[in-house]
Amino acid sequence: MTNRWSRILRTPVGIVGVGLLTLVVLLAIFAPMLWGDKAGAVDTENLLAGPSAKHWFGTDNLGRDLFFRVLVATRLSLTLTLVATVLGTLIGLVLGTAPLLLGGRLGRLVTAFVNVFVAFPGLLLVLVFAVIFGVGARGAVLAIGLAVAPGLARLCQTLVAGVAGLEYVAAARVAGVNRFRVMARHVLPNVAEPLVVNVTITAGAILLSFAGLSFLGLGVQAPDYDWGRLMQDGLSGIYVHPLAALAPGIMVVIAGLAFNLTGEAIAGVFGISATTGLGKALHVPTGETPAADLPHDHAVEGDLVLDVRDLSVSFPGVHGPVRPVRGVSFGVGVGEAVGVVGESGSGKSLTALSIAQLVEEPGRVDARHLRFCGTDLLEAPTGGQSHDKLLGTSLAVVFQDPMTSFNPTMRIGTQLAEVGRHHQGLDRRSAFARAVDRLRAVRVRDPERRARQYPFEFSGGMRQRAMIGMGLMGSPRLIIADEPTTALDVTVQSQVLELLQDVRREQGAALLLISHDVSVVADVCDRVLVMYAGRIVEDVSTADLRTRARHPYTRALVAAVPDMTTDIDAPLATIPGHPVDPAEVPVGCAYAARCPLATDRCRREDPVLLSGPDGGRVACWHAGESIEAVTCEEATA
Amino acid sequence: MSLWVLVTASFLMIHLVPGDPVRAALGMTAPTDLVEAKRHALGLDDPLLTQYVHYLGNLLHGDLGESIVSQLPVTETISQRLPATASLAFLAFLVAIAVAIPLGVAVAVATRRGRRRRTELAFASTSVVLGSIPDFLVGVALVCVFAVNLGWFPVAGRDGASSYVLPVLALAIGPAAVLARIVRVEMLSVLEADYIRTARAKRLPALRINLRHALPNAVTATLTIGGMLLASMVAGTVLVENVFAWPGLGSTIVQSIVTKDYPVVQGTVLVYGLGVLLINTLVDVALAVLDPRSTIGDL
Numbered sequence: 001m002t003n004r005w006s007r008i009l010r011t012p013v014g015i016v017g018v019g020l021l022t023l024v025v026l027l028a029i030f031a032p033m034l035w036g037d038k039a040g041a042v043d044t045e046n047l048l049a050g051p052s053a054k055h056w057f058g059t060d061n062l063g064r065d066l067f068f069r070v071l072v073a074t075r076l077s078l079t080l081t082l083v084a085t086v087l088g089t090l091i092g093l094v095l096g097t098a099p100l101l102l103g104g105r106l107g108r109l110v111t112a113f114v115n116v117f118v119a120f121p122g123l124l125l126v127l128v129f130a131v132i133f134g135v136g137a138r139g140a141v142l143a144i145g146l147a148v149a150p151g152l153a154r155l156c157q158t159l160v161a162g163v164a165g166l167e168y169v170a171a172a173r174v175a176g177v178n179r180f181r182v183m184a185r186h187v188l189p190n191v192a193e194p195l196v197v198n199v200t201i202t203a204g205a206i207l208l209s210f211a212g213l214s215f216l217g218l219g220v221q222a223p224d225y226d227w228g229r230l231m232q233d234g235l236s237g238i239y240v241h242p243l244a245a246l247a248p249g250i251m252v253v254i255a256g257l258a259f260n261l262t263g264e265a266i267a268g269v270f271g272i273s274a275t276t277g278l279g280k281a282l283h284v285p286t287g288e289t290p291a292a293d294l295p296h297d298h299a300v301e302g303d304l305v306l307d308v309r310d311l312s313v314s315f316p317g318v319h320g321p322v323r324p325v326r327g328v329s330f331g332v333g334v335g336e337a338v339g340v341v342g343e344s345g346s347g348k349s350l351t352a353l354s355i356a357q358l359v360e361e362p363g364r365v366d367a368r369h370l371r372f373c374g375t376d377l378l379e380a381p382t383g384g385q386s387h388d389k390l391l392g393t394s395l396a397v398v399f400q401d402p403m404t405s406f407n408p409t410m411r412i413g414t415q416l417a418e419v420g421r422h423h424q425g426l427d428r429r430s431a432f433a434r435a436v437d438r439l440r441a442v443r444v445r446d447p448e449r450r451a452r453q454y455p456f457e458f459s460g461g462m463r464q465r466a467m468i469g470m471g472l473m474g475s476p477r478l479i480i481a482d483e484p485t486t487a488l489d490v491t492v493q494s495q496v497l498e499l500l501q502d503v504r505r506e507q508g509a510a511l512l513l514i515s516h517d518v519s520v521v522a523d524v525c526d527r528v529l530v531m532y533a534g535r536i537v538e539d540v541s542t543a544d545l546r547t548r549a550r551h552p553y554t555r556a557l558v559a560a561v562p563d564m565t566t567d568i569d570a571p572l573a574t575i576p577g578h579p580v581d582p583a584e585v586p587v588g589c590a591y592a593a594r595c596p597l598a599t600d601r602c603r604r605e606d607p608v609l610l611s612g613p614d615g616g617r618v619a620c621w622h623a624g625e626s627i628e629a630v631t632c633e634e635a636t637a
Numbered sequence: 638m639s640l641w642v643l644v645t646a647s648f649l650m651i652h653l654v655p656g657d658p659v660r661a662a663l664g665m666t667a668p669t670d671l672v673e674a675k676r677h678a679l680g681l682d683d684p685l686l687t688q689y690v691h692y693l694g695n696l697l698h699g700d701l702g703e704s705i706v707s708q709l710p711v712t713e714t715i716s717q718r719l720p721a722t723a724s725l726a727f728l729a730f731l732v733a734i735a736v737a738i739p740l741g742v743a744v745a746v747a748t749r750r751g752r753r754r755r756t757e758l759a760f761a762s763t764s765v766v767l768g769s770i771p772d773f774l775v776g777v778a779l780v781c782v783f784a785v786n787l788g789w790f791p792v793a794g795r796d797g798a799s800s801y802v803l804p805v806l807a808l809a810i811g812p813a814a815v816l817a818r819i820v821r822v823e824m825l826s827v828l829e830a831d832y833i834r835t836a837r838a839k840r841l842p843a844l845r846i847n848l849r850h851a852l853p854n855a856v857t858a859t860l861t862i863g864g865m866l867l868a869s870m871v872a873g874t875v876l877v878e879n880v881f882a883w884p885g886l887g888s889t890i891v892q893s894i895v896t897k898d899y900p901v902v903q904g905t906v907l908v909y910g911l912g913v914l915l916i917n918t919l920v921d922v923a924l925a926v927l928d929p930r931s932t933i934g935d936l
Contacts, residue, residue, distance in 0.1 A: 119868075119913065120910060121865075121868045121872035123869070123872035124910065127890060128646065128647075128906055130894060131650055132650060204769070208771045211771065212773055215879070216876065217891070218891065235777065235880070242786075245781070249778065252774060253766075256770075256771075257765075257769055260769050261765075360750060388842075391840045397838040399834065399835060399838075405832055405834070405835045407832040408832070415835075418836075418839060418841060422840075422841055422845070467835075470839070
């Protein structure tokens with residue numbers, strides 16, 4: 001606890017806030033003792049004088065020194081603030097805890113009562129209460145204290161209601177612990193921190209309200225003076241002597257800031273944990289990416305829709321850049337369906353995003369080349385045009401979560417029509433007509449009506465159809481589908497996959513299907529890229545996947561998929577160990593730690609992706625070796 | 638419900654004043670028979686419930702009683718002064734919105750994902766400081782600089798367009814700073830949403846992504862707080878009007894509190910409260926229009 005409080009002083013906001021607050025409190029305590037006389041002393045030779053060496057801020061209409069008056073006024077201003085804060089907090093606590101303590105109808109009545117008052121701005125309440133309690137400091141304290149109470153009560157209610165629903169509180173109540181005891185022992189200690197923060201910030205607001213009220217002449221009355229009173233006195237002479245009005249104003253701002261900043265600093269320390277996402281990056285094996293063997297021997301260069309060479313993606317980390325994708329090379333032929341499989345964190349989604357040019361700062365995409373339809377996307381386009389039109393019309397992207405991938409405030413048809421409007425030069429009406437037509441193409445029933453609906457009126461499967469339809473606004477040469485069925489019901493999954501297949505056939509588009517599900521990829525694709533720790537470890541045709549995969553990781557993935565012959569009594573096959581953290585990629589083969597075939601060489605040298613005799617590629621020193629043999633040896637040893 | 642509380646509170650206000658309000662208003666030296674006559678005229682001798690029914694009845698006819706001090710009908714005073722206050726608050730609101738939304742959006746787009754740290758820091762610190770200076774202090778500072786020293790705008794009063802500049806600025810600066818911060822935070826979170834990635838995948842121009850796709854989603858969340866700010870701006874006119882000697886309701890309410898002219902206070906509080914309720918309702922309606930998921934029927 002003390003640890004956390006001291007952390008406040010280590011944030012810049014905290015230092016400034018607590019520093020100012022200390023200063024103001026010290027002034028409140030000592031200023032009247034030290035300078036009380038000087039502040040009251042009348043200098044008849046200098047009435048309403050401007051700043052001088054004798055009077056730094058000048059004097060008021062009785063010749064009293066304004067600098068000292070401003071300092072001395074700190075005590076009254078702060079005292080009034082504190083009293084009103086305590087009053088407001090107490091009433092707020094009572095009203096805020098009442099619904100839980102009273103329960104039932106009476107509790108709800110209190111809640112409703114508080115809610116009505118919260119709707120009105122504080123200043124208006126202050127004025128109403130000021131009328132009732134009369135003009136003067138006492139009236140102002142009561143008025144402001146009462147006026148801030150509803151806001152604090154509302155906050156308290158919300159916090160208490162949140163904690164009261166928790167299990168241990170419910171347990172205490174079931175155990176018959178008295179309501180007041182539950183509140184005092186279990187609830188209030190758990191809402192103390194946010195309350196402290198808000199009371200601190202409220203104190204700042206109260207300070208300003210007092211200044212305002214005194215400024216209006218409704219608060220502190222002469223001969224007493226606080227900052228607001230001094231401002232009002234100064235305002236009348238603002239032509240002659242602007243500092244008289246400004247100086248107390250500046251003090252009000254400083255004191256107000258002191259409360260606000262302290263509150264925010266406390267909130268920052270208690271609210272946000274100090275650990276950051278990319279924090280634990282250790283080191284990245286830099287330098288020589290093993291030069292990948294010439295890929296895609298099986299496809300002639302000219303037939304490639306997509307040609308990626310040495311693609312890597314890096315993000316800045318605490319200890320240097322982290323590279324979740326480390327030198328990936330592959331090609332996708334015209335009309336070909338290529339799957340990318342791997343566990344989460346293998347870099348498969350980032351590979352897809354970087355091809356679609358959707359990796360954002362601070363992420364960095366590097367590649368020897370990244371050609372899409374013959375254009376290198378990493379090179380500045382010729383003729384000053386951007387790649388937008390090419391990507392917008394020839395590349396379709398289908399995202400994982402159809403529920404969040406549509407803009408909730410725009411009609412589905414409009415979201416589809418945008419592509420036509422911006423890349424195909426269609427006017428509003430024909431773009432919308434094309435959107436309706438495309439929805440029909442992805443078999444959305446009643447597309448005219450559906451196009452005018454909002455995403456929340458679509459089911460998940462429908463939205464994924466619409467998403468595919470959006471890709472069909474142009475004439476896609478490649479469809480990138482990033483886990484397109486993961487978020488969907490099993491029954492809808494196969495429909496969406498079928499639709500993807502049909503669209504591919506009709507349009508002659510290639511497909512890059514990212515999935516963690518080997519069986520989905522095996523059903524849909526011609527070829528599979530298996531990724532592990534940001535590298536392609538095997539590139540194999542789906543025909544060979546089940547029986548002739550050569551990388552031990554691929555074989556483990558395939559073995560983990562249950563099929564009709566799987567013994568349902570045996571435990572499901574799993575791959576032992578954990579995927580590699582991209583921030584801590586080991587030297588040598590990244591899979592070595594989990595691999596039954598791993599030898600010293602694997603732990604030293606990273607294997608290179610090499611073409612095999614049957615057209616596939618594999619990166620393994622022990623490609624194709626029998627795993628059973630090894631496990632048997634281990635068993636006997 | 639809120640309306641009823643408002644009306645009842647403004648009715649009860651006069652009865653909660655300790656002592657005799659009429660005696661307080663007319664002063665200790667006023668002759669007793671005058672006080673008695675006034676009490677009778679105001680109907681303060683009747684039972685509370687009768688007075689309440691009477692008050693509600695008059696309210697329905699648009700009768701708010703008459704001033705103890707000036708004898709003028711309260712409605713007349715209010716209708717004279719309301720336009721000055723309403724135009725001030727409305728203009729200030731427009732200025733705050735016109736500054737805050739473009740600024741918040743621009744800063745969000747410029748500084749997202751840790752870019753331009755210095756711009757972000759400058760924006761954050763400036764907006765915190767501006768947001769925590771109360772409007773009447775801003776008003777005093779503006780008067781010092783632009784009216785007294787530079788003489789560009791009148792110091793006080795309501796006389797032509799130039800007299801609006803300083804009071805409107807005084808009211809608008811603080812809320813604009815707060816609102817810009819909120820817009821920025823909302824924009825930042827919206828810009829990370831999946832549907833923004835979809836929009837970028839469609840290769841739309843950045844302007845369209847930011848304004849057509851992101852902004853409406855950021856504004857729905859901003860509106861609620863914007864409405865509260867506007868409501869507090871209405872109350873803020875009370876202070877700012879007193880800085881600029883603005884002939885609006887704000888000066889009226891303060892004067893009548895000081896002179897204990899209770900019928901006038903009742904009337905003005907009622908008008909202010911109604912203004913706030915109206916704003917809250919408008920915000921709810923605007924939310925319903927902007928967000929297709931909620932409908933006005935749910936209000």
